[in-house]
Every structure is written in structure tokens, then in C-alpha cells.
Amino acid sequence: PDILKILGRKKHKNQVLVGFAAETKDPVKNARTKLKQKNLDMLVLNDVSQAGAGFDYDTNIVRLLYGKGGEEQLDLMSKEKVADMLANDDGSINFDLLEYSYTEDVEDWNVEKVS
Numbered sequence: 001p002d003i004l005k006i007l008g009r010k011k012h013k014n015q016v017l018v019g020f021a022a023e024t025k026d027p028v029k030n031a032r033t034k035l036k037q038k039n040l041d042m043l044v045l046n047d048v049s050q051a052g053a054g055f056d057y058d059t060n061i062v063r064l065l066y067g068k069g070g071e072e073q074l075d076l077m078s079k080e081k082v083a084d085m086l087a088n089d090d091g092s093i094n095f096d097l098l099e100y101s102y103t104e105d106v107e108d109w110n111v112e113k114v115s
Contacts, residue, residue, distance in 0.1 A: 008039030016093055018042045018086075024049045031065050041067045042097065044086065052076050064097065 004019050011017050019040045023030050024047070031045040045063040048054035053061040053076070060079050064072045074082070088094055 002038075004040070005038045008037075011039055016041045016095070018044065018093060020044045020046070022046045022048045022054065028063065028065075028071075031063070035065050035067060039067075044082075 004017070008017055017038070017040050019034060019038055019042075021027075021031050021034055021043055023045060027045055027047040027049070031043050034040070035043040043065045045065060046053055046060050047063070050061050052059045058078055059076050060082050061076050062074050062082055064074070074085075086094055086097070
């Protein structure tokens with residue numbers, strides 16, 4: 001069964017659901033479809049066909065897709081830095097990403113808004 005899709009169907013108004021996808025073919029198109037079909041608030045797309053991204057590397061190139069619309073393409077960075085950006089020190093989701101209320105620290109992440 002598709003656990004994330006089941007969770008998306010059962011999601012309550014006060015819950016946030018974030019998914020992760022490793023894609024090789026039509027990554028953005030497939031990620032947008034998953035975002036919608038699974039009722040996600042955010043999907044972290046890892047295009048593993050790009051050099052330096054994927055399972056055999058310590059780095060990733062991710063794109064953040066938001067359920068409310070909008071996307072952000074991040075530069076090549078360590079997987080640890082991606083994790084630090086997505087989660088707070090206690091492991092909870094960094095809700096600033098979902099609310100678009102960025103701090104100046106975002107400049108250090110090399111984040112580029114995708115229109």
C-alpha cells in the first residue's frame with residue numbers, strides 16, 4: 001500500500017504532511033503529481049539523475065514543491081545541510097518553509113524561487 005497516500009487522505013486540518021521523492025524521469029512533473037495525489041503540504045524532490053545527487057553521494061540537489069503553490073530549487077549541498085534546512089534541532093518540521101516567512105539565513109542556503 002502507498003502509506004503516504006493513505007496518510008494524505010486521513011490528514012486533519014491541523015496536520016502537516018511532507019513527502020520525499022527520488023526521481024529520474026520527468027522529475028518535476030512526477031513530483032507535482034505526487035504532491036497533489038497524496039495531499040502533501042510539501043514534497044522534497046531529489047532528481048537522482050543529476051551529477052552529485054542521489055544515493056551514492058553525500059550531496060543532493062533538491063527542489064521543494066509546496067501544496068499551496070510555489071517551488072524552490074536549491075543548489076548542490078550536503079545531505080546534512082538539506083536536513084538542517086528542513087528540520088529544527090528537535091527534529092520537528094521547519095514551518096517557516098511552509099509559511100514562506102523566511103529569515104535572512106535563507107541567503108546562506110542558496111535558495112532560488114522558481115516561478
